[in-house]
Amino acid sequence: MDLHHTLLCFFPFLYLLALLVFKYVSNKRDQDCYILDYELHKPSDDRMLSTDFCGDIIKRNKNLGLSEYKFLLKAIVSSGLGEETYAPRMVFHGREESPTLHDGLDEMDELFQDTIGKLLARSGLEATDIDVLVVNISMLATIPSLSARIVSQYKMREDVKVFNLTGMGCSASLISVDVVRNVFKTCRNKHALVVTSESLSPNWYSGNDKSMILSNCLFRSGGCAMLLTNKRALKERAMFKLKCLVRTHHGAKDESYEACIQKEDALGRPGFYLSKNLPKAATRAFIDNFREICPKILPIRELLRFAIVSSVTKLITNVKASSSSAKLAPPGPKPTINFKTGVDHFCIHTGGKAVIEGIGKSLDLTESDLEPARMTLHRYGNTSASSLWYVLAYMEAKKRLMKGDRVLMISFGAGFKCNSCLWEVVRDLKDTSNNNAWKDCIDNYPPTDLQNPFLEKYGWINNEDESTFKLPE
Numbered sequence: 001m002d003l004h005h006t007l008l009c010f011f012p013f014l015y016l017l018a019l020l021v022f023k024y025v026s027n028k029r030d031q032d033c034y035i036l037d038y039e040l041h042k043p044s045d046d047r048m049l050s051t052d053f054c055g056d057i058i059k060r061n062k063n064l065g066l067s068e069y070k071f072l073l074k075a076i077v078s079s080g081l082g083e084e085t086y087a088p089r090m091v092f093h094g095r096e097e098s099p100t101l102h103d104g105l106d107e108m109d110e111l112f113q114d115t116i117g118k119l120l121a122r123s124g125l126e127a128t129d130i131d132v133l134v135v136n137i138s139m140l141a142t143i144p145s146l147s148a149r150i151v152s153q154y155k156m157r158e159d160v161k162v163f164n165l166t167g168m169g170c171s172a173s174l175i176s177v178d179v180v181r182n183v184f185k186t187c188r189n190k191h192a193l194v195v196t197s198e199s200l201s202p203n204w205y206s207g208n209d210k211s212m213i214l215s216n217c218l219f220r221s222g223g224c225a226m227l228l229t230n231k232r233a234l235k236e237r238a239m240f241k242l243k244c245l246v247r248t249h250h251g252a253k254d255e256s257y258e259a260c261i262q263k264e265d266a267l268g269r270p271g272f273y274l275s276k277n278l279p280k281a282a283t284r285a286f287i288d289n290f291r292e293i294c295p296k297i298l299p300i301r302e303l304l305r306f307a308i309v310s311s312v313t314k315l316i317t318n319v320k321a322s323s324s325s326a327k328l329a330p331p332g333p334k335p336t337i338n339f340k341t342g343v344d345h346f347c348i349h350t351g352g353k354a355v356i357e358g359i360g361k362s363l364d365l366t367e368s369d370l371e372p373a374r375m376t377l378h379r380y381g382n383t384s385a386s387s388l389w390y391v392l393a394y395m396e397a398k399k400r401l402m403k404g405d406r407v408l409m410i411s412f413g414a415g416f417k418c419n420s421c422l423w424e425v426v427r428d429l430k431d432t433s434n435n436n437a438w439k440d441c442i443d444n445y446p447p448t449d450l451q452n453p454f455l456e457k458y459g460w461i462n463n464e465d466e467s468t469f470k471l472p473e
Helices: 003-029 052-058 066-078 101-123 146-154 169-184 208-220 280-296 300-321 353-362 367-380 384-397 455-462
Strands: 034-040 132-137 161-165 191-199 223-229 240-249 261-266 271-274 345-348 406-413 417-425
Touching: 034 101, 034 384, 052 066, 066 208, 066 240, 101 146, 101 191, 101 223, 132 169, 146 161, 169 191, 169 223, 169 240, 169 384, 169 406, 169 417, 191 367, 191 384, 208 271, 223 384, 240 280, 280 353, 280 406, 280 417, 345 353, 345 367, 345 384, 353 367, 384 406, 384 417
Parallel strands: 132 161, 132 191, 345 406
Antiparallel strands: 034 223, 034 240, 191 223, 240 417, 261 271, 406 417
């Protein structure tokens, strides 16, 4: 058989092989997850918490004794929050001790109307173009669900894939992104809408348990709506591309499970309990999460460098330990990973000053790296699962995000969970901050001197003599 006939015999097989390869590559490309746009919730100014009003809220709680009153004032003084954060509307009506379901729904409706409508209008899409809807509001479960409420308000299609997540805590937005990513793996050319927030109205604690009243000082109103797609034709319009996402869950450990939990106090008053074991649970989850994500986000050269330095350091330590004269010598510095080799920007969950500082120390980050999280905590507070997106918006408003930059998001949540992901900036985002929630105040950040209005007004509490201190009338 000559060469011509041989090629004719093998041509169908070669064609089929090429077709299969093309289909495989094409399907892999259609599984990519992009963020087309996102919209942050900025409540109206009449929901802004001033220093004086925060003090009034504390004074209104007649269940507080001397110790609890001082504890709350000290907590708010050291919280890192400014006086432009937002609270639910029922707090301003003086009804935080007797919230209703209507309060929670009103809070969510304000979020939906402020974010979803603006996002769809800016993108040029209709609500009927949404194929996947994921809503995560941890502490408000209604019937019908909040996702059904959105479907009803915006008249979405009857075949829209709907996911309603509750109880997922502050790391829920990355869980929502993971849900969308998994749907995109099996469905092509789809649009997904993710809505992430927290309902504070029905969960304001009015008791005097110190482990439960602390949440009133930390959590603030906020939220975000995101539009994601895997349509290849829209990738040039996209802002970010998801590179990897890792979820770590320590719910099997009793200490971790009970670190932050919704419960009732001894008198049956519901609230959110923060355990003293919370820092320990967060550290363990953080270490396990980064053990998995590091190989996915760091270049091989950095991983090899760290492995070699660690091995040499361990060898030197063992040699010194074998010498009796060196047994009492202090250990040398531990080798560290340079995360800057694979990450350009860090979005850290604004769980509090201690959370931001702890992650900064663990990853050896600079003040510039921590600035977006610190400023977000000061301006918007801890907005639970949406806090990451306020941090991202700060970077965008500061025009730091350039094409090809890699952004690492790190979040913690009840369970206990640590979730992280890496985004790649698809296009320069220099001119996209016109609709940014920071646009009216970004020029004021970071201030030369970060004022703490609570310290100025209530700083005396740290030096007040317990024997002479009296509760306010």
